[in-house]
Amino acid sequence: MDANVQPKTVLIVDDDFMTRDLLRLMLRRINITIMEAVDGLDALEKIKDQRPDLILLDAMMPHMDGFTVCKLLRKQPKTADLPVIMLTTRADQHAIQRGLQSEVTHYMIKPILPNDLLNMVQQTLEGVA
16 A cells, blocks of 8 residues: 555544444444544534545434435535445435435445445445445
């Protein structure tokens, strides 16, 4: 690997500390920088300061849900193309439809197997998925 290549940055957005911790542990296997946000408002503030290469976004959070975050990102020229993987326990058709309407890049149902998450993150960062 080229020493001048900076690792990609992934923003984990989830109101549950244990979920953020678990995702962080899963992602340690690949060479990335990890940022964290505790809810949608926190995520938008952090994205203003530093644009990540990918967002892992929980759907249901206090203050602002993941669907709204994604819609707001899509409206801004600087973040319109930012890949978003929505992670949620919501497998019902209504939630999946909301995710599609919010223009998430991928929609993954929790619980997520580590290898499935790593593959999706790597493929998305490489522009394959």
